[in-house]
Amino acid sequence: MQDSSLKRFIRDPGRLSAQVSGDFPRIIAIDENDSQVTLRLDVSPELSWFEGHFPGEPVLPGIIQLHWAAEVASILFGLEGPPQHVKRLKFSNIIVPPRVIELTLARHGARDVQFQIEGEDLQHSQGRLVFPEPGR
DSSP, X not given: OOOHHHHHHHHOHHHHHHHSSSOOOEEXXXXXXXXXXXXXXXXXXXXXXXXXXXXXXXXXOHHHHHHHHHHHHHHHHTOOSSOSEEEEEEEOSOOOSSEEEEEEEXXXXXXXXXXXXXXXXXXXXXXXXXXOOTTO
């Protein structure tokens, strides 16, 4: 799976952070093998996504987990636009900062990407993103 753009991100994770819209957690590491990419992320309470969600008891919104998965998949795999569909979306455990999580993305075919967010022996979310065909 490794191409030159992925190699650049592995060498300099800050490049990936700079391309994701909105506030993105610090990337601790990026690992890849033939079938998937895993980002280890430092989710700190200072991220803007926690403002108002909820005062005194911050929880990372599920829509932000989905946003991170979709944007990172689009950047790493060169997929166009936001996903057309999200299949089998499941939120299992809340993410409360500070927390280190792992976002794993596995490409299945030309347009499908399975994502999973885990941390501290808990699965937080998972789903399958279906991106539009190129040029649509």
